[in-house]
Amino acid sequence: MARAFVFPGQGSQDVGMGRALAESFAAAREVFDEVDEALGQKLSAIMWDGPKETLTLTENAQPALMAVSMAVVRVLEREKGIKLADTVKFVAGHSLGEYSALAAAGAFSLADAARLLKLRGQAMQAAVPVGEGAMVALLGVGRDVAEKVAAEAAQGEVCQVANDNDPTQVVLSGAKAAIDRVAEIGKAHGARRALPLPVSAPFHCALMQPAADAMAEALANVTIQPPAVPVVANVVASAVSDPEEIRRLLVAQVTGSVRWRECVGYLAENGVTELFELGSGKVLAGLAKRIVASLEASSIGTPDDVEAALSRLA
Template identity: 70%
Template sequence: MSRAFVFPGQGSQAVGMGRELAEAFPVARQVFEEIDEALKQKLSKLMFEGPEADLTLTENAQAALMAVSVAVVRTLEAEGKFKLADKAAYAAGHSLGEYSALAAAGAFSLADTARLLKLRGQAMQKAVPVGTGAMAALLGVELAQAEEIAKEAAAGEVCDCANDNGPGQVVLSGAKAAIDRAVELAKSKGKKAMLLTVSAPFHCALMQPAADAMAEALSKVTIAPPTVPLVPNVTATETSDPETIRDLLVRQVTGLVRWRETVLYLKSKGVDGMVEVGAGKILSGLVKRIDKEIAPLNAHTPAEIEAVLKTLA
């Protein structure tokens, strides 16, 4: 079986994530301690105990989700006595999950990844005044139709496709008034549309100030070739080149997350199994919708890790 390891994005966080891992595996504890030290913040305490409102803040959620994902990979490697490249043909992540994938594959140091995600979260939150941006999910709509709706609803304001998550699920992002118009327009075409509870309009042109901040930060960080080829959000085609990765991480802040295309690309390369590494099961659900022949596994809790190790043996 050819497998990809995939890494979840924002929205998968929950109070208590990683706690069982830390209790059961010293290598996981070590990851959490290293990230706490890099950020000069007890992020692990926030992950384990909450409060939920603080964990959900973009500047905390992004680094926290990465911490759990990398802790799971390190635990799998330690318990299974293998390296990621021995078991994974590819790595991919949904939005911030791309940073988790790169950290797991050794492209970034753990400390650099934590600091980059802290900055990314802060920059994305600051880019747009609260209440002036919005995001909405369009259901039963494919990307081409979503692009038409976004174009029609824009009326001179920003209204972009942010996430192509799977068949019939596209997320729009942009100015609040434009997104409201897009929701009504979709409904007038007989489609379901709903506003999302988010703190900022991610993956649209309004995020350009955050992209600029990430360009500066990424220019100062060493990126090594990942030990496993990455399939980035922006292109949905593999790369292992550090400078390409650096450029795509900047473009990712304002660009479309091509998750549906990513999964189809992996399938075209012979991938028939995926391991969702970290909190939640959102990506596994999307994978099943995109291609029912790909068998997804989840690795977060000690029991899940034990089950995954049996299949990887």
């Protein structure tokens, strides 16, 4: 039996996240203080008190989600004696969660991860003028059908698979006009529903190239250590440990598809039977059961969750 830790992406943020951890554990408070210092802003105050609109801004949500995930990691390691390298076979994260996974495995320092995610959020937001891009979730079909829908909807514009989340949920991203065509075309291909996503930019598509360029420059100046355990990378859906390959794949991730369904499949194929989502929300734990029904999946985001998980992690 093997375990994996996975880390949530954007959309899992909520006002108040991490507060109970900070109130209960010194190790968690240290994480939030360190992130605040690295960013030169009181991000923890936005996380705990809002307003929600400010927390949801991409440049805030990304480092905030990483901070909560790392608070859980530090609590497990420093206060509960659960060492990541001795406990899990792999780590993985959804989009920005890949940075959380890398920080958890020691590839990035906490401060570098926070600064990179702040920049990543700013660069992704700036890459496309507001209103010119959009994202939509196609429900009831898989990646093969979604790719056909994207190709038909494009009509010379960008429209591509951004997230392959589970066998019946695929997110498309691209130019707004193309995304607006997805609902009708998707219906013709058997999609149950096309759900527009409340995002401020079209993530994980070719329109994000300016953000990819910005991240290439930033990542070139950051030290990446070999992770304590392999990281299953979004864009290749397989395990990587080489720092230079990690650097390259993080740049590719900005414009590339998050192959989450395949990432979870890879974990299961390589012996993982139990998956723990560390951080805010329970999205990935829910997806895991729909991808591989035999996987045990649970979330650790509160002090109660920490205590409940200890017997299974020991």
